[in-house]
Amino acid sequence: MTADTSLVLSELAADRALLGRTSTAERVAAILRERIAQGSFPPGTRLSEERIRGALGVSRNTLREAFRLLTHERLLVHRLNRGTFVRVLTSADIADIYRVRRLVECAALRGLGAPPYRVEEVRAAVTAGEKAAADGRWQDCSTANIHFHQALAGLAGSARTDDLMRGVLAELRLAFHIMDDPRRFHEPYLARNQQIVHTLERGDAHEAERLLDFYLEDSRRQLIEAYPERAAD
Template sequence: MAELPGLADDRALLGRTSTAERVSDILRNRVAEGYFPPGTKLSEDSIGGALGVSRNTLREAFRLLTHEGLLEHQLNRGVFVRVLTVEDVEDIYRTRRLVECAVVRGLAARPRPLDGLAAAVAGGLDAARRRAWAEVSTANIHFHRELVALSGSERTDELMRRVLAELRLAFHVVADPRLLHEPYLARNQRLLAILEAGDFREAERELARYLDDSLHGLVEVYGRSVRG
């Protein structure tokens, strides 16, 4: 059985109440981090052994993540981390545009503190100075999660957590993460400044342009990557 030392470190997170939901949380985070890249076959023996969970618990966690679109079951082959199609990426962005723009629109009636957004911007700039482009990607995801959190809705937070985890499957296929993420450091700063100024109508317009440009850029580089 192959050893998975990094994943074994997560075993402590399960505590004494190991459940499929907790296992799926751990695996979701690991997939989002690129620990299991797209196309990876997931070994029940290795993962179950690393986490110390039963085969039935692990299979239920796989089922949950398959439902979320992070994994796929291939008949007679096993369970794999999904490789998104370009159409999947486009659909993810349709969802993002609907949700994120609606959140910004709603701030006009119910402004919220922007500390989380500011921290995500600072984290991205710090990672860029260190040329840690994977961390820049993570900071950008945090920026958008903090943006959605301004809705004050746990259900919306949960929806976008899953959507953004799925989006990171595409990021892990792109060969040059700097090319993908660096341009949005400045755009995150600009969007934050507009929100801090209280111009929520302009912020919504800026966010819509931002997401459209992000989609077009990602589709271009992602399409080349998956085609080889």
């Protein structure tokens, strides 16, 4: 665990109220997934089963099942005789994530019918990202950017697509958490997010898809070039 372990564990203890009377592995996994997405448990962190179990007030079996669910989602990895760790992505992982993103996000725009399109959630994410950037809150800007792409995929109107993208984007955030300069990565895309949502508001889904395709390729290339390859560590 990190130097901020005590703070993180106290936050987890506060999350205990979310479990209510129907504590399940899925709900424990949801809490841990969110904490991982926020960077509370950075990539490479060993998760202390005893301390997390104590903070959340759940059984050993429940926590281990939650760990298994998150391992299946590629957020955790179990190492024999060493424990469970938050995954550190490789460049190959990132390339594959972007391959899936282009398949899903671009298809969501390609499948739109006649305008006008319901892009309120997309617009809200763009606005949140710009406000976070103006305040210098680059971690929040990253979160807003994730919400932007989740909302784009959401235009497909498919619960299965939404679930797929939540997992893919949660995994991608593992890469963001070990980037040295999140501002350098996220700032250039604020204007491009604005351009895409404006194009959708004009009713031009074809042009929005074209912009998104170039956007994702540029993002993939930039992230891989800047990404510190830490898997061997």
